[in-house]
Amino acid sequence: MKFISSLLLIVFIATNVVAQKLPSxxxxxxxxxxxxxxxxxxxxDAGKPIVTNRERPSNIWTRAVYYEGLMALYKIDPQRKxxxxxxxxxxxxxxxxxNGITTRNADDQCCGQTFIDLYLLAKKEERIKSIKxxxxxxxxxxxxxxxxWIDAIQMAMPVFVRLGVVYNDTAYFRKMYDLYAxxxxxxxxxxxxxxxxxxxxxxKDFVPPYKEPNGEDCYWSxxxxxxxxxxxxxxxxxxxxxxxYTEYLQDFKDMCAALIKVQRDDGFWNVSLHDPSHFGGKETSGTALFTYGFAWGLNNGILDKKIYRPVVAKAWKAxxxxxxxxxxxxxFVQGTGKEPKDGQxxxxxxxxxxxxxxLGCFLLAGSEVYKLK
Structure with missing residues (x-):
């Protein structure tokens, strides 16, 4: 019996090691x-308008997120193109x-993340003037x-922090917190x-008493x-x-701990985090963003490797x-919307x-996974 128990333990450890192992x-x-x-x-043509149900300019948030990912890819694979x-x-x-420099819409401001990153690579004032x-x-x-709406936090928050760093001006950090808080x-x-x-x-439409079909709160992936x-x-x-800084860090760690509990067995996450039966199934964009966050946390010594590395490896491989x-x-990319039933x-x-x-989310994830040791 002791032999069988020891053998099972060895198999479990070996399986866990394989699960943690990432590709080259x-x-x-x-x-x-x-x-x-x-x-x-x-x-x-990077300037070509996007036509779906109507025509939109290509500096909208969807394209801005792609360029966030492209800039992350460029850092690990610096191809001139x-x-x-x-x-x-x-x-x-x-x-x-x-919508110009008077816009307060975070979706409009998202392009600033890439504009500022490009400004830092070549200090040309026109690249940063308007977003500033x-x-x-x-x-x-x-x-x-x-x-x-919570999407706005990603669209705009990194713009504020970048400007604060570039201009050494804490006013950007203070306003960023006011908006976040x-x-x-x-x-x-x-x-x-x-x-x-x-x-x-x-x-606000999803704050309780709103519930998912199974009675849980609606947490969109x-x-x-x-x-x-x-x-x-x-x-x-x-x-x-x-x-x-400490509050942001605690929120990050708390979210990570909550998210690993609802990862699917196949490595993905569902569109509805607490109701897997509500349009359940694999979904790439949310999975990629979680993978990016976890990998970043590992690369910066914030998350426990024993706990999070297998989660990242499983998600990336999937x-x-x-x-x-x-x-x-x-x-398996959910279309635009704001809840599980949208973009189906x-x-x-x-x-x-x-x-x-x-794609932007996927590039962010992969570029961070690439850095893992």
Whole structure:
């Protein structure tokens, strides 16, 4: 009996080691390049309007998220064509947010993350001038309820922290916290963050008494992924002596602990985190954002390797095996919306209304997984 128990223990340890083992860096890079090439070939003109149910300019949030991912890919795989493609995008939009410098909409401001990153690579004032003017309008106002939906936290928060670092001006950090704190504690009457479940309601429409079909609160996968990614991208740049660094860090760690509990057995996450029966099934964009956050936490010594590395390995392997088509298209990406029922159906072959943001999330995840030791 002792022999059998020892054998089972050895098998368990060996299985766990295999589960934690990630592919080589070369193998991690391969699907990133493939998926990105698919998109760049499909959209050679970075300024071409996007036509779905109507025409939209290509500096909207969906495309801005793609460029976040492309810049992450460029850092680990510095091909000139990636840089040129991002610069072309900025130039074709005059380095200006959709709806101009007076916009307070976080979706419009998302492009600033890439504009600022490109400014840091070549200190050309036109790359940062308009996004600075746009965010300055928010900083110098009393209003603080702009982030009424949690996606906005990812769209805009990393812009504020980047500007604060570039200009060594803590006013950006203070306003960023005002906006974050209002969303967390006040938006929708009671705040959008559930302090016990450590997850976020997408907006006021989902604050209880709203319930999912199974009676649980509605925690939308991609929405929570946006917040986790925003916290990672903010903590990465925010000085550790900032008054609110500790709170952001605790929120990040608490969310990670909550999210690993609801990972599917196949490595993905469902679109509804607490109701797997409500449009249940594999979903790539939320899975990619969680993978990005966990991998970033591991790379920065914030998360426990024994606990989170197997989660990351499982999620990454699942996405590469199950979602990446042979031509680079990504499957199982939920289309735009704000809750589980939106953007359906989610399947391997279904093309979402926008292909860019799902790819951006995947590139963010893979670029961070690539750095894992």
């Amino acid at each position: 860096k070369k193998k991690i890079l391969k699907p990133l390049r493939l998926a990105n090439e698919y998109f760049m070939n499909k959209w050679p 990636f840089y040129d493609y991002a610069v072309q995008w900025g130039e074709k939009h005059n380095w200006t947010p959709r 003017a746009c965010i300055d309008n928010t900083v110098h106002s009393e209003k603080k309820d702009d982030w009424s 209002f969303a967390k504690y006040n938006q929708g009457g009671k705040g959008l963050y559930h302090a016990e479940d450590h997850l976020w309601w997408r907006d 991609r929405g929570n992924g946006w917040v986790l990614a925003a916290l990672a991208r903010t903590l990465e740049q925010l000085p550790k002596n900032d008054a609110h 996405m590469v095996k199950e979602a990446v088509h042979s031509d680079g298209m990504l499957g 159906p989610v399947s391997y072959n279904n093309v979402p209304d926008f292909e860019d943001y799902g």
